[in-house]
Amino acid sequence: MKTKKLGSSDLEVPIVCMGTMTFGEQSSEEESFAIMDYALSQGVNFLDTAELYPVPPTKENNARTERIIGNWMQARGNRSQVIIATKVAGAMPGMDRSYIVANRADPPLDFETAPQPNLTREQILTACDASLRRLQTTYIDLYQIHWPARYAPLFGGRQYHPDRERDAPSIEEQYHPDRERDAPSIEEQVAAMGELIQAGKVKYWGLSNETTFGVCQFCETAKRLGVPLPVSIQNDFSPMLRVFEGDLAEACAPSNYNIGLLAYGVLAGGALSGKYLNGFDTSRSRHTLFPGFQPRYHAKRTSDAARELVEIAKAKDMSAATLCQAWAASRWYMGSVIIGATTLEQVQENIAACLTKLDEETVAAMDALFLKYGNTTLAD
Numbered sequence: 001m002k003t004k005k006l007g008s009s010d011l012e013v014p015i016v017c018m019g020t021m022t023f024g025e026q027s028s029e030e031e032s033f034a035i036m037d038y039a040l041s042q043g044v045n046f047l048d049t050a051e052l053y054p055v056p057p058t059k060e061n062n063a064r065t066e067r068i069i070g071n072w073m074q075a076r077g078n079r080s081q082v083i084i085a086t087k088v089a090g091a092m093p094g095m096d097r098s099y100i101v102a103n104r105a106d107p108p109l110d111f112e113t114a115p116q117p118n119l120t121r122e123q124i125l126t127a128c129d130a131s132l133r134r135l136q137t138t139y140i141d142l143y144q145i146h147w148p149a150r151y152a153p154l155f156g157g158r159q160y161h162p163d164r165e166r167d168a169p170s171i172e173e174q175y176h177p178d179r180e181r182d183a184p185s186i187e188e189q190v191a192a193m194g195e196l197i198q199a200g201k202v203k204y205w206g207l208s209n210e211t212t213f214g215v216c217q218f219c220e221t222a223k224r225l226g227v228p229l230p231v232s233i234q235n236d237f238s239p240m241l242r243v244f245e246g247d248l249a250e251a252c253a254p255s256n257y258n259i260g261l262l263a264y265g266v267l268a269g270g271a272l273s274g275k276y277l278n279g280f281d282t283s284r285s286r287h288t289l290f291p292g293f294q295p296r297y298h299a300k301r302t303s304d305a306a307r308e309l310v311e312i313a314k315a316k317d318m319s320a321a322t323l324c325q326a327w328a329a330s331r332w333y334m335g336s337v338i339i340g341a342t343t344l345e346q347v348q349e350n351i352a353a354c355l356t357k358l359d360e361e362t363v364a365a366m367d368a369l370f371l372k373y374g375n376t377t378l379a380d
Helices: 029-041 064-076 098-102 121-135 162-167 171-175 186-198 212-225 247-252 300-315 320-329 344-354 360-373
Strands: 003-005 012-014 016-019 046-048 083-088 140-145 202-208 232-236 260-264 334-339
Touching (some): 012 334, 029 344, 186 202, 186 212, 202 212, 247 260, 300 320, 300 360, 320 344, 320 360
Parallel strands (some): 016 046, 016 334, 083 140, 202 232, 232 260
Antiparallel strands (some): 003 012
């Protein structure tokens, strides 16, 4: 298994990271245990989770994933062998996510009166303690801010609209109009991460779904406050979504802030595998079970690109899923490719894919395909 240091950290991570967001929804605890057992047997000792998971998140399933991972580590007695990454959730305007805050308490708070999640110092510290309890551990290897607390174009958005920053009501104003608006600053978030590191509860911290502006602001703030810099950024990235490659890659380069990319969405939620095109049984697949979830992956351009990806893969006697993941793993800026799986067969293929080397002809064909279709999962 190929490994490398994750950004400026001392974490030696495999090129494959086991994503767990299906655990507790599409995968039962028993199935999740089997997936993690196999991954670890192949040298994939890096697990990524979040207090939000599983997805799509609901009041009923929230926090199951961390509990399943905690039960697995407890049952196997393997905490020292595993690198655990999890995330703290922030506000999501227009969505009621009060259950996340309610589930940070044990027993849970009343969902009706619990506040919305927000990245204040108090909430970050409380969320970390809750994750530690569910994971049944005393420390988290990598603690990530799941998405920005400020307005930024995310999840299929590309264009920045300054009026949305000024005019959009906060999540607290939408659900609790009588409460004063919380607006956690970057300084407050960074200081909270530093506090967790000082307390020994977190080894390293990272960002997720961030922009170049955000990365620079967080890093310069950390320098100013004397807090270690973030070591990772977990962003949406695939052969058909390559926005990371420009100024964000420059900011994260080893010669600059030295932040490793943890790529999710490499198969665009499975769309780039071609399985939605060719009559495969997709009854257990994400887009079939939850057609309204992650709609950015349903774009016609993505389907068109997937058809051609399948042909490129066939010419090299591999699947489109293998092609996409092998390509992602070959990028110079890649820290680790986050794979997903709901079956053992999928995890076996996805791990093998990230260890597959592509020839120059195939890489050139992938580049030409991207130039033809562009960033297919962007909606504006």
